[in-house]
Amino acid sequence: MCNIAPRSVNLQGICLVDGAHGWAVGDGGMILVTHDGGSRWIPQGRTEKDLRAVSFADTRRGWVCGRDGTILRTVDGGEHWQEQESGTPRNLYGISFAPSGRTGWAVGDTGTLLASFDGGVTWQPQESGEETHFTRCAAVDDRVAWIVGKHGRILATTDGGATWVAQDSTTRTDLRGVFAVSADVCWAVGRAGTLLCTRDAGTTWVRADSGTGLDIYGVWASPDGRRARVSGDDGLVLGSDDGGRTWSPQPSGTGKDIVSVAFTPDALQGWGVGDDGIILATADGGRTWAPRLNGMHRDLVGLHGAGSSRWVVGQHGAVVVTADAGATWQGGGTGTEELLWGVHCLQDGTRGWAVGTGGTILATGDGGSTWTRQDSTATQHLFGVHFTTDGDHGRAVGAHGTILATHDGGTTWTRQDSTATQHLFGVHFTTDGDHGWAVGAHGTILATDDGGTTWTRRRSPAAVNLTGVHVVDGDRGWIVGREGTILATGDGGATWSRRDGGTGADLWAVSFTASGDRGLAVGESGTVLATADGGASWSARESGGSNSLKDVWISPDGVSAAAVGDGSLILASADGGETWQPHVSGTGKNLYGVHVFADGRDGWVVGDGGTVLSSRGGERWTARPSGIATNLYTIAAAGEGTAWAVGRGGTIMVTRDDGASWQAQDSGSDKDLLSVHMRPDARTGWAVGDHGTILATLDGGATWRPQECPRSGISLWAVDFADERTGWAVGTEGSVLATRDGGATWQLQDSGSTDDLLGLHVVDARTCWAAGDRGTIVTSQDGGGSWQRRDSGTTQNLNAVHFGPDGRLGRAVGRSDTVLTSGDGGLTWQAGATGSGMSLWAVRVVTPTTSWIVGDEGTVLSTSDGGATWDQHFYSPEKDSTVRR
Structure with missing residues (x-):
């Protein structure tokens, strides 16, 4: 199994100081800066924590916030970032400072509200009177600021945060962005095209017609309040030049979500950032957009x-x-x-x-x-x-x-004729093309002195896989391999001797200067080794991360170096490998839904951008062409090779040939569908989603018909059935719906919670589990007649819950690598983690020893030892690419 986990660099926030200077932040602690109006973006110092928002008062003073209470501060334009003591372990999603640079606020999970009155040096909590999740904040000056959050929450202060007053937003829809023009004028945006504005300091909020049902995340408005721009799902950009009375689409040229947008005061120069590390720029007020950086998720x-x-x-x-x-x-x-x-x-x-x-x-x-394909x-x-060097001989x-x-x-x-049957992982020749070596599995070393006409096996002092080789002349060469192996020769490969690298980590590649004095080797978990004496001695260098590095190159003069690895990571060095800086190259898709069959080896995974993965045997996940770029949120399989996936904008896709092809089904809805359940007969099923959407089919999806939701305005996050008649759906504000007649009628049940319920598992017609925000776990053991809360021991949001066939082993997963396990039928829960550091979105318990989890940034995890350890999987194109080096 390849332990490769794609890692993403989704960008989450952007801030402009003027037409030349701007900063963007995102996943994996990424901070980017431009000093030339966005023509070039340069990575700055980074933390490992995902960053969600950025605010600058001028070209020198700035702040960012993110996961696990992270707040960073700079006073020199980002040349150096210092971590501040926020006093909270909760995720922070919004940060904003007044123009003075003295007063600022940061907001996040479970009503978290922090304030600073000394430029971000110290932070203190303020009382919001809320326990809902706050998503963004906007400061006008040292006294006036707004906060927005889930369920349409809007709070405002006019006294520097001494008091915060809830305002009537007129909506229960989650709000994702806020921009304050003045103490009187403010814009808020959110899910399902929500666009709100106040012109009287929040006394009244008026909804504008955005003309879209897509989620809106980013918002900006000009100082005079006449021009405004918003951004959101699927590359959405809307513009208004009449104070928000009318809005027009501005084609962005991308289908990626644009999470944040910012403009210069004249509304001409603007940038948008979002999924897959994309940065878009406009110089004409948004009429045309051009990419500045695109991600690859590879x-x-x-x-x-x-x-x-x-x-x-x-x-x-x-x-x-x-x-x-x-x-x-x-x-x-x-x-x-x-x-x-x-x-x-x-x-x-x-x-x-x-x-x-x-x-x-x-x-x-x-x-x-x-690129053109050559016939190999x-x-x-x-x-x-x-x-x-002539390009002829290869x-x-x-x-x-x-x-x-x-x-x-x-x-x-x-x-x-290599005379070998082992896999060969590396090859390198001298500049004359005559002398070369190839290395491979089980210590294989092959040599040629006639340009490869004949190859001779050489004796190797190591029996492990050898993965990288570099030669500088006919005498000197180096090889690296598994378990920290380093070999060197000074006699043209006639004999090879070990060198001590001081590590047991697998090494994947090696590179030397033209003189053969200086060299670099890289490997798993961010390992970098350097030598300055021709490989006689090696010492570790700090790469700045834990992503495995798969290849390395050092320039012939030893000045420049580069390394690449997991999660589209590119590292660069300007001092021969002594210090390293990350370069942005790409990102991984978030994965939201998983369905694993009873054998624990075959299954499906879906996620952002129409991603569909399948596993046949558990050792390899293969990308399947869904034919769409729309986000898919869950998948349900029924029968051999048959599965349904649902997603954004009423999308329903079905495959009946094991994923080789997918066909769209007409859902009759434009609302996001968040969950789907299909019965084993492959004909009966239900899908639920935003705005209380419930759909049902009796003919395998040929027709989907709406069913009535007894509560309006809620989002339904999950649906599951015990049989063809008995089922439940859960959603916002603790909503639980139940049916005993296949969905002909749905009744509300009292869950005893007001927190959003995001995950659901129906064990049988009497036993049901739901999990949600703030560590909520509730269960019914009497068919929904009553619901009881279980102590989860966490305040992290939980996204999914699932129990094994025996009903005793259960797992719940959520934000920040949260994994909870119960071995007693849900009476008690113990906290754990996979080590991925990712937010986790779906879980399946297959047997007492086997479970699967998927999450952000391409994360696919499995355990075969009851959760003691978790293996990370990588997904590949159609052909088998599971050879481990």
Whole structure:
């Protein structure tokens, strides 16, 4: 199994100081800055915590906030960020400072409200009188500010936070963004196209017609109050130039969610940020938008550099290229979904080759802008590639001892006799193209002195997989491998001896300078080793993270270096690997729904952007083409190869051929559908969602008919049935609905909670469990006649709950890697974690030992030992790419 977990860099907030200077923040502690109006975005110091909002008073003083109470402060424009003591472990989603830079507020989970009156040096709690979740805040000056949150909550202060007064927003819809123009004028936006404005300091809030049912997250308005812009789901951007009376769509050119938007006071220059690290820019008030940075949601495993060029390859045909030593990166389309393992570029920065699964060889002659497939004559996976400086002579190595050679730049490739059957993971040649080495599984070392015409096996002092090799001349070379293995030769590979790297971590790649004095090796958990004495001694360097690094390159003069790894991570060094800075390259899709079959090995996963993954055997998750870019929230399977997925805007998709193809079904609704349940007959099912939407089908989804919800205005987050007649649905403000007649009628039941209930599992017609905000777990043991609260021991939001077939082992998952486990039928719950650090959205308990969990940023986790340990899985294109290096 490959322990690779895609990691994302979704951007969550943006702040502009003027037309030149701006900051954006996002997942994984990412902070980006621009000093040239957004032409170039540069990463600044980062924490590991996800960041959700940013506020600057001027070009020097700024603040960011995020997960687990994180608040960072800078007084030098972000050159240095200092972590502040917030006094809370709760997630913070909004931060805003007055123009003076003295007074500011931060808000978050469960009514968390913090204030600072000394520029963010110290923070103290303020009493909001609320326990709802706050999402954003906006400060006008040192005395006036607004807060918005779930269920339409709006609070305001006019005395610097001494008192906060609830205002009537006229809606129960969750609010996601707020922008204060003055002490009188303020805008608030939220779910389902909600757009509110007050012009009398909040005495009255008036709803504007946004003309959309999509969720709105970002909002901005000009100082005169006439011009306003909002952003949201699926690339939504709306603009108004008449004070918000009318709104018009502004095509953004992307289908990614745009979470935050900001403009200069003249409303001409603007930026939007959002999913997959996207940054959009406009210079004409939003009439036209252009991308400044796009994400890829792919792990990166191959790297090569030449001059100022760096070329990177990875999952799903990913290719990222820089021509300016990493200042800017461009993602290119290769036209393939294959996993690309290796890449080589020439000194001119225009010609290059990439290799991958299924014998894939791609070539480019224009710096990576376009790629063409070359006929490798092989079907084996190819893991490494190397070319001579003239670009004519190249070799590629791969599975089962495969070695391919070309002498015409890849026009033709021929197989060479390696005399080996082991997988070969790396290959490297001297500049003359005569002397080369290939390394692979079980300590395999092969050498050639005639350009690969003949290969000879060399004795290896290590029996572990050898994964990387680098040679500088006919005598000196180095190899790295599993369990911290480092080997060196000084006699052309006739003998190899061990070197002590001081680590037991798996090492994946090695690179040396032209002189052979300085070298770098990288590996799992962010491992970086450096040597300055030709590999005689090695010492660790701090990479700044824990993502596994899969390849490394150091320039011939030892000045520049780069490394790539999991989660689209690119690291760059300007001092030969002594210090490293992250470069933004991409992101992973959030995964919301999982369905695992009784065998514990086969299943489905769905998520953002129409993502559909399937597993057949549990060792590999394969991306399936859903044909849509719409977010999918849950999936339910019924019968062999048949499954339904539901999502945004009333989307219902069905497959009857094990995911090979998906067809849209007409739901008759434009509301987001958040949960689906299908009976084993593959004909009877229900779907629920926003605005009390309940749909039912009796013919496998050929027709979906609405059912009446007994409570208006609520969102239903989950639905589950015990049989064809008995079922429940749960939703906002503790709502529980029950039916005994297949949904012909639904009745409200008293859950005893006012917290949003997000997860539901019906064990049988009498036993039901629900989980939700603030650690809420409630259960009914009498068919819904009464509901009792269970002590979860946490205040984290819980997104899902599920029990195993015996009804005794149960798990609940939620925000910030929260995992709760019960072994006594839900009477008591114990806290745990997977180690992923991600928010977790769905869980399935299959057996007492086997469970599956999915979550943010491509996280797919499983346990086979009852939760003692959790394995992270990676997903791949259609062909098998599960070879572990």
